[in-house]
Amino acid sequence: MRAYSNWQWHLDEVFVKINGVTHYLWRAIDHEGEVLESYVTKRRDRKAALKFLRKSMKRYGQPEIIVTDKLKSYGAAMKVIGNVSKQETGHRQNNRAENSHLPFRRRERAMLRFRQMRSLQKFVAVQSSINNHFNKERHLYSRDNFKLNRDAALNEWRCLCAS
Numbered sequence: 001m002r003a004y005s006n007w008q009w010h011l012d013e014v015f016v017k018i019n020g021v022t023h024y025l026w027r028a029i030d031h032e033g034e035v036l037e038s039y040v041t042k043r044r045d046r047k048a049a050l051k052f053l054r055k056s057m058k059r060y061g062q063p064e065i066i067v068t069d070k071l072k073s074y075g076a077a078m079k080v081i082g083n084v085s086k087q088e089t090g091h092r093q094n095n096r097a098e099n100s101h102l103p104f105r106r107r108e109r110a111m112l113r114f115r116q117m118r119s120l121q122k123f124v125a126v127q128s129s130i131n132n133h134f135n136k137e138r139h140l141y142s143r144d145n146f147k148l149n150r151d152a153a154l155n156e157w158r159c160l161c162a163s
Contacts, residue, residue, distance in 0.1 A: 007031055009056075009063040011074065012097035013044060014104070018120060025120070026052040028060075029100050036060055040121050049077035057081075069094050 008031040013024045024044045028036040037056040041048040049071075067088045068074040078084045 006061050006063045008065040008067060009036065010067045010094055010097035010100075011053075012069060012094060012101070013071070014101050016040070016120060018116065023120070024048070025104075027097065027100065028052075028056045029097050031096070033096060033100060035100060038121075044071070044073060046073050046076035046080075049073040050080055053077050053081060053083075062086075067093050067097075 010029045010031075011026070012029075013026045016023050016025050021042075024041050026037075026039045026041065026048070028038075030036055037052070037059065039052045039055060041052075062083070064086065065088055066078070066083060066086050070089045074087065074089075075084070078087050
């Protein structure tokens with residue numbers, strides 16, 4: 001397991017239709033834009049938010065700051081866990097999570113929606129691992145270094161797929 005920074009997490013949920021029924025895809029993204037955890041539920045209540053938060057924190061530890069939108073379910077779940085002081089909400093603060101949905105929506109359109117909850121969960125897990133693997137933060141490197149890092153990631157990916 002990779003070591004993740006627990007400085008700041010962005011939590012958000014996405015509406016997804018599976019066979020015409022609305023489901024919710026909960027996602028946790030760290031401050032670098034990597035998808036930490038994703039979870040699919042039929043409801044968007046305190047119980048679902050609590051289960052998602054506990055699952056994420058069990059796997060990655062507790063973050064210092066949790067940025068969410070103003071959904072009441074997050075606040076209620078934070079009260080149960082005891083992280084109310086760590087939660088931040090505000091206008092445009094959760095844009096990192098909102099922007100991480102764009103590649104997901106693009107792939108969802110290409111696949112012509114989902115038929116089962118299990119296939120959605122598998123797709124999200126694979127898609128986020130691919131995005132995390134090739135997320136090389138272009139703005140931090142010169143062109144030559146960026147190309148070297150991307151080639152290394154591609155070679156590593158090919159080795160993973162071959163085995």
